[in-house]
Amino acid sequence: MNVQVKFLGGAGTVTGSRYLLDIGNFRMLFDCGLFQGLKELRLKNWDEFPIDPSSIHAVVISHAHIDHTGYLPRLVREGFSGDIYCTAPTADLMKIMLMDSAKLQEEEASYATRKGYSKHTEPKPLYTAQDVEHIFPLIKTYNYNETIRIDKCADIIFRDAGHLLGSAITELLIHGDRSDKKIVFSGDLGRYHDPILHEPAAIEQTDVLFIESTYGDKASPAYDPEGDLQRIVNETFQRKGIVLIPAFAVGRTQLLLYYLRKLMQEDRIPDVPVYIDSPMAISATYLYTSFSQYHKVNFSLPQLAESLETNMIVFVKTVQHSKALNDLKTNAIIISSSGMMTGGRILHHLYHRLPREQDTLLISGYQAAGTRGRDLLDKRTSIRIFGTEVPVNCKVENVKSLSGHADRDELFRWMKNFKTKPKMVFTVHGEEPGLTNYANNIRQQYQWNVIIPQYQESVLLFDGI
Structure with a gap:
């Protein structure tokens, strides 16, 4: 054979x-x-x-x-x-x-x-x-x-x-x-x-x-995701801006929630609203309660808030609510998919946030060649979204310590x-x-x-x- x-x-x-x-x-x-x-x-x-x-x-x-x-x-x-x-x-x-x-x-x-x-x-x-x-x-x-x-x-x-x-x-x-x-x-x-x-x-x-x-x-830099997030969030809020995080709906979003909750509990960042603008991420988050043997946190449904959720987490379920986030000016964190910025609700957030100098785009995962994420890491001055070249004026941060690879x-x-x-x-x-x-x-x-x-x-x- x-x-x-x-x-x-x-x-x-x-x-x-x-x-x-x-x-x-x-x-x-x-x-x-x-x-x-x-x-x-x-x-x-x-x-x-x-x-x-x-x-x-x-x-x-x-x-x-x-x-x-x-x-x-x-x-x-x-x-x-x-x-x-x-x-x-x-x-x-x-x-x-x-x-x-x-x-x-x-x-x-x-x-x-x-x-x-x-x-x-x-x-x-x-x-x-x-x-x-x-x-x-x-x-x-x-x-x-x-x-x-x-x-x-x-x-x-x-x-x-x-x-x-x-x-x-x-x-x-x-x-x-x-x-x-x-x-x-x-x-x-x-x-x-x-x-x-x-x-x-x-x-x-x-x-x-x-x-x-x-x-x-x-090789990833020294492993300090909490320190990276603390610095980026606080610097952004000092500029009166918003932190926008394109995140993979499964895995990365839950890891971000874990760290953000910990930082807020320890008063290392302000306890501000964290908007999860991804229906898929919301569904995936609750799957962790069904498969406790596959991870270390071992929480049940009543303990989900204690394990991942911040005091002010907001699950964004409707398109109307998602669009309303465009009106936010400061002191908020928006997590949206897709992680490589190839589609999904993240696109309209990018459309509105990239031109704003006060805001921060936090890239937290691998970006394949040819994606908007890779273009942003390569310091492109504008990104094409919905057929329009959108200027990149916001601060772009790449946090490799959050990678799942x-x-x-x-x-x-x-x-x-x-x-x-x-x-x-x-x-x-x-x-x-x-x-x-x-x-x-x-x-x-x-x-x-x-x-x-x-x-x-x-x-x-x-x-x-």
Whole structure:
């Protein structure tokens, strides 16, 4: 039996994670993400899928972020009808996030039609809410540390990745005709000092490793998210401004609430209104009460306010309320999605806040190339929103200590757990030039056989096992 992988995404880019494995006659897809960022990447979402989706027997999902799940509705619409394997929190988060993704795409297509700024005469969404509903019956959920039979030749085990509620490192155990082999997909690895999530589980052996590379060549500054937030909030309020935080609705928003509540309790920042302007973030926050075993805070629904909420937290549920936030002038914090500023309610906040010198835009997560977030980090003087160039006069802060991704030192700390040398190591979910630096550092430190895969490249992993 031969085992081969084809890289359908997440190769040379941080988005679009999709790794197709042919294990004898069994075909599985690990992750099914949406390409984001640069236009040339986003256009790949519209390309014909490189292989017939109906030929795939199973999809295994590492976690719920859209760059790992966002293509699922399209895959099902184009013919996939197999099982989708993930943890229970991932399943619930996927339902929220994919519905939100569909809604945003439908709204954007409708807006482009009304305003006439699309090159297409009839702009259409990549998929609809109805398409999303079709994936729900296919989802099968499991806990960490269960051995799950997905085919007579393959089992999987999910381990805690510490990146997001329910995120998983996946061990793929292959039962060959002559020998057994193991493949480990790191998924996205979290931090070792996250106050809410557990640290990534240690894995000691594998034959092949797929290792994420998001911050593979970057060490985060001294870890002091509380100090960073304290300084930024107080400086902004001294200027009589507003703090605007584009945050990923799941994970980052809850972490921000945790720290802001702590700082207010300790009188390190004023106890001001914190507006959560993301319906998806509101829904996701309450999921933490349902899956206490997947995190360290271990709160129940009555304790949610004690665990995350500030005295003046405001959940913004209607569009009208969201627009009313434009009238705020000072002493407030607005958290809104999406985190990379590619869509959602954050856009109208950016439209109104970027020109204001008093305000602060606090960027708290990874920004893919081609996104508004990356443009702002690159100090662009204006950003295009709703077809208009909006001047950037506000203060832009980048707080890397709030990232949900392991940095270079943490990635190497995790890899150090392996007691035997993998036969092959693929650096995925990263961008150049960081990928090459990262791969070279792994080679130098561990003497591993490291491969930087290319988009749509196929590699034979095992021959005649």
